[in-house]
Amino acid sequence: MEFKGLREDSQPARDSAAGVEDLLKTAHRAVAAVAKDIEGLRFNRAVAQIYELANPLGKFQQALESGYSAAQLAALDDAVTRLVQVVAPMMPHLAETCWAELGKPGLVSDAPWPIVDPAWLVDDSVVIAIQVNGKRRGEITLPKGAPADLVEKQALNLDAVARMLDGKAPRKVIIVPDRIVNVVV
Numbered sequence: 001m002e003f004k005g006l007r008e009d010s011q012p013a014r015d016s017a018a019g020v021e022d023l024l025k026t027a028h029r030a031v032a033a034v035a036k037d038i039e040g041l042r043f044n045r046a047v048a049q050i051y052e053l054a055n056p057l058g059k060f061q062q063a064l065e066s067g068y069s070a071a072q073l074a075a076l077d078d079a080v081t082r083l084v085q086v087v088a089p090m091m092p093h094l095a096e097t098c099w100a101e102l103g104k105p106g107l108v109s110d111a112p113w114p115i116v117d118p119a120w121l122v123d124d125s126v127v128i129a130i131q132v133n134g135k136r137r138g139e140i141t142l143p144k145g146a147p148a149d150l151v152e153k154q155a156l157n158l159d160a161v162a163r164m165l166d167g168k169a170p171r172k173v174i175i176v177p178d179r180i181v182n183v184v185v
Contacts, residue, residue: 019060020075026056027079028120034086035113047090053083082114130155131182132164148175155181 030053037046057079064072081102088095088108099108123144128151130138137160142151152173155161161183172184 019063020071023056023060023075023079025120026053027082028116031082031086031114032116032121035116038089043090046086050083050086050090053079053086057083084108085111085114126178128155128178129180130158130161131180132161133185134182137161137164144178146178148177151175151177151181155183 030049033049033052034046037043037049057076060072060079061076064076068076081104084095084098084102085108087098092109095108099111104111125141126144127139127141129136130140138158140151140154140158142154152175155173156165156170164185165183168185170183170185174182174184
């Protein structure tokens with residue numbers, strides 16, 4: 001499938017996974033959120049979730065203009081197809097036109113709602129808040145379930161924490177796994 005905006009003379013990218021995982025996570029999360037919002041009759045939130053997919057999708061396509069891989073094109077096709085399907089309940093005429101432009105058979109209104117893979121809804125990393133004496137000083141992103149010694153090391157290496165410690169050792173470091181670190185000076 002050739003997408004408009006991707007140059008025909010573009011060379012395939014060497015890194016086939018560049019951005020693919022993030023785009024697929026965004027697409028599956030958007031479909032799940034839109035479905036939940038439509039069921040709850042929260043149409044404004046559903047439209048906001050569509051924007052949450054459309055914006056990264058546009059950035060992803062722009063990144064592919066210099067070169068792309070088969071995996072990136074497949075992810076783009078999947079995400080665009082999902083976008084058209086979630087737009088259909090709010091803007092059926094636009095969705096049908098886009099569906100035909102994509103070369104999909106039949107009507108988008110006859111197509112089944114996209115299936116959400118629960119594996120794409122799970123985050124592999126967590127953002128951990130860092131406090132010094134109970135006051136928030138920053139945050140770090142680490143893999144989910146990271147060992148306490150790694151969490152402590154990363155927290156103490158944070159610039160704001162290092163300035164507060166001023167070269168001294170902390171009195172105590174309290175770690176709530178995957179949530180928060182409190183450094184007592």
